[in-house]
Amino acid sequence: MTWPFDEWHRLAVRHLQLSPSEFWAMPLADWLSLIAIDRSALDRSDLNKLMKDHPDGIDRQGG
Structure with a gap:
């Protein structure tokens, strides 16, 4: 195989x-x-839910 x-x-x-x-x-x-x-990749609705549940700029680890 090449x-x-x-x-x-x-x-x-x-x-x-x-x-x-x-x-x-x-x-x-x-x-x-x-x-x-x-x-099994995310579709648009999955991505929107993920962004809503985990918005940028929020550090949930306390650091």
Whole structure:
């Protein structure tokens, strides 16, 4: 199997806005997880509920 590292590198830099060094430092398992199609991903209503329940700027850990 040939791995498409050049294509992945372009995707990482152009679309995901990772620096080249971030891409090359990323473990392969993490990269594959990042680009995997997740059929259980949040939809818009799930995201809205999550943002309502956990708004930015609130530190719930007390720190």
